[in-house]
């Protein structure tokens with residue numbers, strides 16, 4: 007298992023954890039002094055009280071929790087949000103409320119999930135022409151919907 011260093015920049019922060027043995031993401035909890043209300047169509051930046059040090063070649067993706075999305079229209083407008091391996095600041099979650107009702111976030115509420123993923127850096131090579139394929143430039147539903 008790959009080790010990832012984590013720091014509680016706020017001593018009240020809840021450490022993320024996998025809710026089940028094979029969960030892809032660790033749940034991330036809000037770290038708040040007082041409850042926060044997310045108004046309909048509103049967007050807020052929610053602190054987690056955590057900072058992480060990802061190994062080179064890894065990113066963390068923040069994703070919505072489906073239960074919150076389905077029941078309350080709560081999503082991450084920038085999903086999957088990217089936490090870079092060289093980022094040392096506090097991990098924060100951007101939440102948006104797509105519902106018609108205000109949504110309250112309390113300290114410790116699990117508001118998102120964090121998936122650790124590998125990525126590659128590539129070297130771009132500019133050429134005159136790209137290799138031919140059956141698809142060619144067809145896209146955006148050209149095979150039918």
Ligand SMILES: O=c1ccn([C@H]2C[C@H](O)[C@@H](COP(=O)(O)OP(=O)(O)OP(=O)(O)O)O2)c(=O)[nH]1
Nearest residue numbers: 068084087088089090091093096097098099100
């Ligand atoms: O939901 C998010 C998105 C980003 N970040 C942090 C970690 C990430 O490494 C950094 C930069 O994010 P991103 O590259 O998505 O934002 P940007 O608008 O391109 O800002 P920058 O110019 O700082 O890269 O901000 C978060 O804490 N939460």
Ligand SMILES: [Mg+2]
Nearest residue numbers: 088089090093
């Ligand atoms: Mg960026």
